[in-house]
Amino acid sequence: MRPPDSELPILLERVQVAAGKVLILDAVSLNISSGAPTVLIGPNGAGKTTLLRVAMGLTQVTQGRVTWGGREHTAPTRRAIMFQRPVMLRRSAAANIRYALKTAGAPRSEWEPRTADLLKLVGLSGLAQRPARRLSGGEQQRLALARALARDPVVLFLDEPTASLDPAATKAIEDIVTNVAARGVKVMMSTHDLGQARRIAGEVVLLHRGQVIERGSADTFFANPQTEEAKKFIAGELLV
């Protein structure tokens, strides 16, 4: 029996994450609710990965509070994350997905049909029995996405899912993400790629030096940015 959809909204209240004296996130408040994908943008070191990890519950905050559906310290039962460099378990592509289904508590009778469905969704049906570590970079990213989806998430975090992929592989990932978001899964992803943000985002959050500089609907953000940093970033200037 899966728990109810209690992961949303995810509320970050004045969250601070520090590594020694360096503030990685500085008083970040954010409400992550159901709806169109939220895309985190910002330069390297802005805190995008840390923010995703905090929202996933993988990184402890130094100050502030995070709640998932109103509760603190909940296990990530219906949230999933795909890391920028996902690690493939040393087994076949299909076995990687079966492992995720097992850890998500899916009944054994569902493992095979759902594995087949997920492999089909990410276009890897023909590579089901191939060792996951022998797949190409793009295939591994798609397998990691399938593994994340095996958790039947309410919210899916994607950390630069297409970094270092070629355009074809990037399009494959974007199509899957769009498809998943259309099914009602809340997607929150980080990217460097403004074009990708325009294609996918319903909402944009600009991070810089660990702070939320600007947040708004994608249309408004790109058409009428409110802050100098956003204007510079959209214009392709360097934020330092």
Next chain:
Amino acid sequence: METDASALQLVLSADPTLMAIVRLSLAVSLTAVGLAALIGVPVGAVIALTRFPGREATIIALNALMGLPPVVAGLAVFLALSHSGPLGAWGLLFTPTAMVIAQTILVAPIIAALSRQTIEDLWLEYRDEFAAMNVGPFGRVATLIWDARFSLVTALLAGFGRAAAEVGAIIIVGGNIDGFTRTMTTAIALETSKGNLPLAIGLGLVLIAIVIVINALAWGARRAGERLAG
């Protein structure tokens, strides 16, 4: 030259005495490696995955125990199993079981120390995925051991090498009794001292051949497994 030919003849003719010694040696060493693996791999995994006071000291001690002198292990087991020892009532001294116990004590730290390193390296790689998939402690240990299985073969081989080659511990606790606790290494020591060089050389050849064959089989299994599982 004559000695070499006699040794080869003993091996090729599957001399019953020689075969009995080979069988016992393999039984003792493989049983010890099996038991040591059952102890050492989980211990290595637990040390790899947990943080506790004295962990560094434990790792240093474990690494140091890899060099435990066999005669010291043999002496400890001898004292424990002797009539006046705490386990004397079991009546195990000068039996193959005592030899298995002594070799298990020698091999377990080797397997534990090498497993700890292997599993810790994989743990650093898998840590985030485990957290994201909400995998519990037992699931983590089981997954790491399974996924590191081909690398762990190396630890088992190191353990087998130690067990197959050692003579100090088993000669103390086994007594080198003809037809009962005589193994290849103890027999080689005895026959050399008696001047029966053909049997000693024959046993030496068999011992080297066994070690090579087992290593080759393990290597082949590892390569095949890696091809299939990645």
